[in-house]
Amino acid sequence: MRKIFTACYATSTLGSFLRSFTFGHIRQLGAVASRFVRNLAAETPLLTHDSSTDGYVFLDVDDTIIEVHGYQKQGSGYGYSGVRGLNALLATVRTEESAPIIIGRRLRRGACGSPRGARRMVSDGLATIKRLRGLEKARVLFRADSAFYGHAPSAPLSKPAPTSP
Numbered sequence: 001m002r003k004i005f006t007a008c009y010a011t012s013t014l015g016s017f018l019r020s021f022t023f024g025h026i027r028q029l030g031a032v033a034s035r036f037v038r039n040l041a042a043e044t045p046l047l048t049h050d051s052s053t054d055g056y057v058f059l060d061v062d063d064t065i066i067e068v069h070g071y072q073k074q075g076s077g078y079g080y081s082g083v084r085g086l087n088a089l090l091a092t093v094r095t096e097e098s099a100p101i102i103i104g105r106r107l108r109r110g111a112c113g114s115p116r117g118a119r120r121m122v123s124d125g126l127a128t129i130k131r132l133r134g135l136e137k138a139r140v141l142f143r144a145d146s147a148f149y150g151h152a153p154s155a156p157l158s159k160p161a162p163t164s165p
Helices: 011-019 023-043 118-131
Strands: 057-067 084-095 101-108 140-144
Touching: 023 101, 023 118, 057 118, 084 118, 101 118, 118 140
Parallel strands: 057 140
Antiparallel strands: 057 084, 084 101
16 A cells, blocks of 8 residues: 555546445444544543532534535535535534533535434434533533424434423
8 A cells, every 4th residue: 555645646547536435334424423522521621510500501503504615516406595516514512611512414415404303413413422521420411493493303312301482
């Protein structure tokens, strides 16, 4: 095998490599990212939570559209906003004392609806929160836009959990 940076590769090589990824590959990368955040939280005060107070840990799920230009951008499309773009689903966690940390991300096709994939994102986010140091027994408040308030996104919540509009 060649050493890194000993040769100049065509830009299409990276694109060909990334297009070969399947959903299983994406799940594996998500697991690696989750372990990275968990290990980072174990070594640093990334998410501080005072368990003696009644404070919550906030799990926020939201989608965003990243505008793109050109007709050859793979995966882009015209969504509900009328903008040609890439649609991403993000899950963040924060406490009252800390800034938001992205714990989940998924790129979706441009024309999909907001709640698509939210059920798995919520369950993955809850699992990640339970693995973070100091947040194992924390109370979680699930926050999302109105598009996510349906049976599918809230199904991973094991018992009636507080929600915030």
